[in-house]
Amino acid sequence: MIAAYIVYPVLRFFTPPAVALGEVDKVFVTTLDKMGLNTAKFFKFLDKPAVLVHLPDGKYTSLSAKCTHMGCTVAFQSKDDNFICECHGSIFNIDGKVLKGPATRPLPVYYVDIEGNKIYVTVKKQLA
Amino acid sequence: MTSRAADFLKDRIDFSPVQAWVAQRKIPQHKHSFWYYFGGLALFVLTIQIITGIMLAFYYSPTPVKANESVRYIMEKVHYGWLIRSIHFWGANFLIAVVLVHMFSTYFTKAYRKPREIMWVLGVIILALILTSAFTGYLLPWTTLSYFATKIGTSMPLYVPFVGHFISRLMVGGADVGAATLTRMFTLHTIVLPILWLTIIAIHVFLSQVLGLSTPLSQRSTRDETKLFPNFMMRQAAVWSGALAVLISFVALFPEGLAAKVNPVLPAPAGIKPEWYFLFVFQTLRTFPDVIGLGGITLGAIIWMLVPFLDRKASNGEKSTFFTLFGVAIIVYLVTMTVMAYITTEVH
Structure with missing residues (x-):
């Protein structure tokens, strides 16, 4: 019992406080004129890597760029319109779904919000 | 001068029990x-x-802004800084190689058998701590490779049931590898782990002196012995000199460079691979599903640690062919996975 009194606060001390999502749930990424067709821009969102892609059909999509397998940052392959993780070879399609393992879970998708010329990414209206 | 200092100490401290023990x-x-x-x-x-x-x-300096620059400063500005860093880099590689040879030679000569079971268990723990030291030190230059290696290493505990997320968060210190991770790895590398392995090594060495060195089963009929001082220690010193020469040769011929500072937002580069001592884990993760791969490695490590308690034949002084073959199988697996990781190039 005494040990628990010591161990609990020690473990809590080493566990970092969670980030309050309400404070950082929307981020400015870039402007429309800086995103060519079929290009990607990587940025930090919620303290993790994320990616914004300007699709060939003119639409925009944004996903977490953190591979769901072991956490490496995925790369965008414009020729195949998919994402590859160079650490262990997982491939995800443009919607974040797994095309090739070892990853088994999809990349979380974010909501793209365009205000005038500015592109924002937010978690408020997650697509997946 | 030396003689006077020795006389000074002898006048005050009785070294005769130590001298008698050494003799x-x-x-x-x-x-x-x-x-x-x-x-x-x-x-x-x-x-x-x-x-x-x-x-x-x-x-x-263990901060994302200064870590890479401070290592560059050591290598380019500090007198002999490149030499000290290269010795530390190659020394880590040598240490892991030497500890592996020490462990496998102990295993195949069945030196783990009764009464040295605890020495074996402590030895396996020391290897794990030294590999953890290598892992924690790897992030410190804050390069692309070290950054992604740490991402992978800190993601592995996520597959541990119940406590995995807690352990991973404890290691990372935040949502993703960053400033908090760097200070945690630095603290672990320079304070926590050295205290742990120095303590366990002290017990390991103490037990080796109390129990003496094991004679292999096949050599038990041999009664030859040599004195620890000076005979054995003179030869040991010769081995140290040779090893130092080899280490310095590596440092001089292949001085460790410094890759560019990581940009944490950019993707992992193509062809990224860990150091040789973690290649078997890397290839296991690429070859098998995570639960099977990581579960298999964990189970294998636990069995490896418990071998002295499982190998009853060796404890009774009998040949134990099964455990010899088990050791061979482990080496074959490690070598095969390492070679595969070296030669395999992912084709997309």
């Missing part, structure tokens, strides 16, 4: 005696690591 210490002599030198060699390389590590800590 009666004997080391078994047989055709496998060569392997005895690897334990002392590991201690020697570890001492080099401690000294060079302390020297590097005088200049290193």
Whole structure:
């Protein structure tokens, strides 16, 4: 019992406080004129890597760029319109779904919000 | 001067019990005696690591802004900084190689058998701590490779049931690898882990002196012995000198460079691979589903640690072919996975 009194606060001390999502749930990424067709821009969102892609059909999509397998940052392959993780070879399609393992879970998708010329990414209206 | 200092100490402290103990210490002599030198060699390389590590800590700054620059400063501005860092880098590689040789030679000569089971368990823990030291030190230059290696290493505990997320968060110190991770890895690398392995190594060495060195089962008929001082220690010193020459040769011929500072937002580069001692884990993760791969490695490590308690034949002084083959199987797996990781290039 005494040990628990010591161990609990020690473990809590080493566990970092969670980030309050309400404070950082929307981020400015870039402007429309800086995103060519079929290009990607990587940025930090919620303290993790994320990616914004300007699709060939003119639409925009944004996903977490953190591979769901072991956490490496995925790369965008414009020729195949998919994402590859160079650490262990997982491939995800443009919607974040797994095309090739070892990853088994999809990349979380974010909501793209365009205000005038500015592109924002937010978690408020997650697509997946 | 030395003589006067010795007389000064002798006048005040009675060294005779220590001298008597040292004089009666004997080391078994047989055709496998060569392997005895690897334990002392590991201690020697570890001492080099401690000294060079302390020297590097005088200049290193554990923050994402300054980490890479401070290592570059050490290498380009500090007098002999490149030399000290290269010795520390190659010393880490040597240490792991020497500890692996020490462990497998202990295994195949069945030196783990009763009454040295605890020494074996402590030895396996020391190897795990040294590999953890290598892992924590790897992030410190804050390069692309070190960054993604840490991402992978800190993601592995996520597959541990119940406590995995807690352990991973404890290691990372935040949502993703960053400033908090760097300070945690630095603290672990320079304070926590050295305290742990120095303590366990002290017990390991103490037990080796209390229990004496094991004679392989096949050599038990040999009664030859040699004195620890000066005979064995003179040869050990020769081994240390040779190892130091090899280490310095590596440092001079292949000085460790410094890759560019990581940009944490950019993707992992193509062809990214860990250091040689973690390649088997890397290839296991690419070959098998995570739960099977990581579960298999964990289970294998636990069985490996418990071998002295499982190998009853060796404890009874009998040949235990099964455990010899088990050791061979482990080596074959490690070598195969390592070679596959070296030669395999992912085709997309």
